[in-house]
Structures are given as C-alpha cells and as structure tokens.
Amino acid sequence: MDMKTQYLGLTLRNPLVASPSPLGRQIDTLKQIVDHGAGAVVLPSIFEEQIAREQEMVDALMGSGTESFGEALSYFPAETAYAFDSSGYIHLIEQAAKQLDVPVIASLNGTTTSGWIDYARDIEAAGAQAIELNIFFVPSDIASSGQDIEKRYLDVVSTVSQAVKLPVAVKIGPYFSSIGHMAGQLVEAGAKGLVLFNRFYEPDIDPVNLSVETSLELSRPMEMRLPLLWIGVLSGRIKASLAATTGVETADDAVKYLLAGADVIMTTSALLRYGPAHMQVLVDGLSDWLSARSIASPDDVRGKLSHAKVANPEAYERANYIKVLQGYEAD
Numbered sequence: 001m002d003m004k005t006q007y008l009g010l011t012l013r014n015p016l017v018a019s020p021s022p023l024g025r026q027i028d029t030l031k032q033i034v035d036h037g038a039g040a041v042v043l044p045s046i047f048e049e050q051i052a053r054e055q056e057m058v059d060a061l062m063g064s065g066t067e068s069f070g071e072a073l074s075y076f077p078a079e080t081a082y083a084f085d086s087s088g089y090i091h092l093i094e095q096a097a098k099q100l101d102v103p104v105i106a107s108l109n110g111t112t113t114s115g116w117i118d119y120a121r122d123i124e125a126a127g128a129q130a131i132e133l134n135i136f137f138v139p140s141d142i143a144s145s146g147q148d149i150e151k152r153y154l155d156v157v158s159t160v161s162q163a164v165k166l167p168v169a170v171k172i173g174p175y176f177s178s179i180g181h182m183a184g185q186l187v188e189a190g191a192k193g194l195v196l197f198n199r200f201y202e203p204d205i206d207p208v209n210l211s212v213e214t215s216l217e218l219s220r221p222m223e224m225r226l227p228l229l230w231i232g233v234l235s236g237r238i239k240a241s242l243a244a245t246t247g248v249e250t251a252d253d254a255v256k257y258l259l260a261g262a263d264v265i266m267t268t269s270a271l272l273r274y275g276p277a278h279m280q281v282l283v284d285g286l287s288d289w290l291s292a293r294s295i296a297s298p299d300d301v302r303g304k305l306s307h308a309k310v311a312n313p314e315a316y317e318r319a320n321y322i323k324v325l326q327g328y329e330a331d
C-alpha cells in the first residue's frame with residue numbers, strides 16, 4: 001500500500017506523525033518511533049522563555065542588560081523546568097536529521113516577536129525540515145480584546161515565517177470567535193500548515209492543600225471531536241496543510257481524521273500510554289482499512305466526509321444539534 005502524503009510541501013511515506021512529547025527527547029526513542037513506521041516526527045518544544053533567559057545571561061556576563069537580569073531570573077521559571085537548553089536542542093535536531101530517514105520537524109513555543117526569533121534560523125541551519133510554532137498563552141489580562149490577541153498570534157507567525165525559508169506550521173488552540181477566519185489570517189501571515197488543536201494547559205485546584213496544581217493529563221479518544229469538527233469545516237477551504245492532533249488512539253481514529261480532511265494525523269498520548277511500537281499499530285491499521293476497501297491511497301479518501309464534500313453538511317452544524325436533542329426527547 002502506497003500511503004505517500006504531502007505535508008507542508010514535504011513528502012511523507014504515510015500520514016501518521018509523532019507529535020511533540022517527552023519521547024522525542026532522546027534519539028533512541030525517536031528511532032523506535034520511526035522504525036515503527038512514523039511518516040515524520042515533531043520534536044518536543046523549546047520555549048521562548050528558555051532562549052530569552054539564556055540571552056539575558058549572556059548579556060549580563062557581557063556587562064549589558066544587568067538591570068533587567070535579576071528581574072528576568074525571578075520572572076522566568078527555574079532552568080530545571082525545561083527539557084533543553086538551546087544548544088542541547090540544536091544538537092538533538094542535528095542528530096535526528098542525520099539519523100532518521102523521515103522529515104524532522106522542530107517545535108518552537110513562543111508568544112512574542114522579540115529576539116528569540118533568531119533562534120529559528122539556528123533550527124533551520126541544524127537540519128530541521130519544518131518548524132511547528134506552538135503559540136500558547138492564557139490571555140489573563142482581561143482588558144485585551146479578541147483583536148489584540150489575534151494580532152499577537154499573527155505578528156508571531158509573520159515574524160517567524162519571514163525569518164526562515166523552512167515551512168512553518170502553526171499549532172493553535174480552539175478558543176477564537178471565528179476559527180475559520182483566524183485560520184485564513186494565519187495562512188496570510190505565512191503559515192504553511194495548521195495543527196488543530198493544541199490541548200490547553202488547564203490548572204486544577206487542590207481543595208485539601210488550598211493550592212493551584214499543575215499537571216498534564218493524557219488525552220482520551222472522545223476529545224478528538226472538537227478538532228475533528230474543525231478539520232472537517234476547514235478541509236478544502238484554506239491554502240495550507242491541515243494536521244490533526246488530539247485523541248488518536250486507534251487506526252479508526254486516524255481514519256476519522258483522514259475522512260474529515262486531515263493531511264496528517266498526529267499522536268502523542270497513545271505513544272506515551274502504549275509505547276513507541278504503537279505507531280506500527282496505527283500505520284498497519286490505516287493500511288488495512290484502505291486495502292479492505294480497495295482504496296489505493298489516503299489521497300483518495302481524504303476529506304470525503306468534510307463539510308464541503310459530505311452529502312449532509314448540516315451534520316456539522318446547529319441543525320444536527322437540534323436533531324440530536326429531539327432524539328433524546330423521543331426516547
């Protein structure tokens with residue numbers, strides 16, 4: 001079965017991609033994921049704060065920026081909070097680009113257009129074939145308007161896209177008033193792909209210790225419904241690749257995203273839960289699903305059930321919600 005797939009202008013042997021996770025921190029685990037069939041890998045993110053913090057330290061050692069140095073140290077989380085320093089990350093990219101025979105996508109996680117953007121050029125020089133830009137922040141300043149927030153996203157995307165020749169995919173969350181309009185704006189700003197959706201970091205409250213707790217839970221397949229909806233609505237309507245992330249645990253989950261219109265289907269929680277060999281289960285399962293229906297390639301079914309192509313597009317809309325509720329009343 002030929003499952004070749006185009007993503008961000010790159011040719012992948014199949015549409016299954018390992019999304020950023022701690023498994024990507026070591027070259028050995030990355031190799032296992034690739035040996036088990038991944039079409040591409042996205043490395044874990046390096047954070048703007050880490051890059052900026054190191055730059056502050058260099059400036060302080062050089063005798064400039066000393067005043068802001070102390071403030072920066074107290075403002076940014078402790079160094080140990082990060083998986084990488086900036087040179088360690090570049091080293092990982094170099095190793096991965098040399099040793100893996102699939103495209104290696106680096107992940108930058110940032111929210112401003114300040115000096116850290118130069119680091120994108122180092123990523124390019126290290127041999128990454130694309131950059132995934134994860135823009136994540138909680139707009140806790142409640143005076144900021146939706147327009148302000150969107151502008152901030154667009155400024156980051158356009159600054160990073162202009163800094164490198166590599167294709168840039170943008171990983172966003174679902175919290176925009178008009179995701180479709182925002183998607184179009186991101187593409188105009190330079191995004192060659194959209195990754196839907198970032199799972200928002202949501203803190204919990206411990207009622208015993210009266211503290212705000214931080215933890216990152218693995219996903220469940222049910223969570224795929226929201227990205228599935230928006231992949232389905234955007235498919236065929238924007239000039240960019242679409243990557244689905246969240247909730248892919250079985251090959252059927254991957255098939256659903258493909259039918260909705262995803263160019264590639266990403267997975268993290270399932271690999272953390274079942275190990276790198278689970279990638280093979282997904283790749284073989286997708287291939288079996290296509291073969292069993294005599295479908296020659298993923299391209300032949302991609303987007304077949306998208307909003308634009310499905311026979312009953314109202315299934316994606318309000319009308320269907322009302323129908324579902326009526327069904328409950330009848331029971």
Ligand SMILES: Cc1cc2nc3c(=O)[nH]c(=O)nc-3n(C[C@H](O)[C@H](O)[C@H](O)COP(=O)(O)O)c2cc1C
Nearest residue numbers: 019020021044045134219245246247248267268269
């Ligand atoms: C432990 C853990 C670490 C993650 N680290 C990153 C990261 O560094 N950068 C990033 O963009 N996403 C990161 N993610 C998000 C995943 O890449 C993925 O988008 C998300 O978990 C949804 O996919 P899933 O349902 O297959 O897990 C992480 C997720 C988990 C569970």
